Amino acid sequence: MADQAPPFSRIVANLPAAVPFVPPEELERKTGVKVRLRLGANESSFGMSPLAREAMENSLGENHLYGDALSLDLKMELATRHGIATEMITVAGGIDELLGWIARVFLNPGDPVTASLGSYPTFHYHVEGFGGRLHKVPYRGGKNDLDALAETARNTGSRIVYLANPDNPTGTWFTAAELKEFRRQLPADCLLLLDEAYLEFAPAAAHLPLDPADPGVIRTRTFSKAYGMAGLRIGYAFAQREIITAFDKIRNHFGVSRIAQIGALAALQDERFLQHVVEEVAAGRREYETLAETLGFAAYPSATNFVAIDTGDADRAAAIQDALWQRGVFIRVPGVAPLNRCLRVSVGTPGERQEFARILRKVMAEL
């Protein structure tokens, strides 16, 4: 018998032991703190549609059956709503899984990729996990620097450029016109990966119209945010047929749970609930902006379900985060400068927001 594990692949052997995010449960275990305000993962405090809940409850007796490997009912509903063919849609276990598929389909080891410095860590994680080389472009004025991203993509021969619109962790956004211009600036053989996880919260001007004729764009969407189904793991993407077919060659075909497919399909029917969440979140953002102002901080303009509050100093942000955590308040501070000056706070319910404001004021008075 050998005394060590069989050798790992070259890529895996060279990977650092890094996780994109430590979950709040693990932070609780490590620190002994019990979270009472969970505002750090941009989960929806407004929960999911009662129609989704009912459909899922009614399906509890079906969990012994695999879900449809094609998620076709859901794809048909999405196709109808967005006016595109089902062959241009794929359904996955959330955007995180989609980002892994995209890295795998488009990257050979060593291939260059462009993304903003401090953008979604899980995308960086999957690119590195498939041996890609990340070129990171600093944010400028709290926004993704589109000109610099396009220039870097061109200069490095990037296979993929990643852009979240609206953005995480800043919450800022671009108009469809700005995105179109950005798309025009990219090399013809570079994929634009447009992560639209938060799009439901954004103004209409941020919605880039779908262009089925453009083969170089993938748009990822999710039921985790506005639909309040983060725990269920379901998201989708729009892309050209050839790309969807490539996903079908590598994806875990039965990977999306039956109950998530059922819940998501029902959630799409409840536009009133979605509208209610979007309005509540907008009200919450305004509250956070006012709160930030009264504390002498600036808030980034947000089109998402969170607000990044700029404390002006990374040490200060870390101290506030720590003091909040000791009081059971879970928020995030982005890991990379200059965004590490910010407190990223998810919009909670009115009660949660009031409680957060009370604790933050207390923390600020004590620091």
Place this chain on the structure above:
Amino acid sequence: MADQAPPFSRIVANLPAAVPFVPPEELERKTGVKVRLRLGANESSFGMSPLAREAMENSLGENHLYGDALSLDLKMELATRHGIATEMITVAGGIDELLGWIARVFLNPGDPVTASLGSYPTFHYHVEGFGGRLHKVPYRGGKNDLDALAETARNTGSRIVYLANPDNPTGTWFTAAELKEFRRQLPADCLLLLDEAYLEFAPAAAHLPLDPADPGVIRTRTFSKAYGMAGLRIGYAFAQREIITAFDKIRNHFGVSRIAQIGALAALQDERFLQHVVEEVAAGRREYETLAETLGFAAYPSATNFVAIDTGDADRAAAIQDALWQRGVFIRVPGVAPLNRCLRVSVGTPGERQEFARILRKVMAEL
């Protein structure tokens, strides 16, 4: 704008358009047949534990929250039950997902892998998906040919050898003593991937004791079969710490749904229910064996929740499968000779079994 999609990775560009299994929903859509007896995917007709159902129902209001990325509550329960450290366990979205992780962690493009010809297609799919080269060893006498598998693994320098115990699609199994001898015959640097999806249905003699000192074995388990949770997508694996750490470098960290974690943890508490399912399935297997006999067919001895009925001829098996399908009965016929002479039928409830027997007899009388 480009007129075609950005280029795919070398591996993906060379992959055939193949899916491991066409789901029954897709077969329904393609043929216009409505399935009324779903006995082709080894789902558990006995459903899941009422304790699991209750726990999941009580958690329906939590679906807006991501699950614990470490699944630690579940890992702790599994660790206690199996007497090993939590660091030797990983939790995934079913064994299918685990098979993908394993191929990715252990294979460079072109690396050899050994498996039985006609063994689990999803394993083959993932090996090919990461560019591995499969060496396939024919079944012998309806069982995996352990000597030939070990010899092929040695001769090819295989990085992984795959063995399901009990086996799918035959249902046959080996004793712990036979498995130990097989393990001894493998090269020191070859991983033994022991897929134990159906182990709960097998006699005690089939349970290879866990050996935490052996770094060359991964054992995969699932809640899809005996626990009746196929639709929820949750499984786990035991392996050496170094391997579990490697999985953590590449896996989709928040990929296991919260409701699946909650359901699985509750299901483990209900040993009576599990015992009930195992007994029902054993009774069902005996019924299928008798049914096969009365039709002049042989049934493979099974330690799973299905029985492979050998019709003696591939064309006959295909004709029977087709006639059953036309009557709304979904079973599988393995794709590869000589197993393609078999009808693989999942054990249904007593009522389903009676109905299956009635229809199969009618089909046989008409053919």
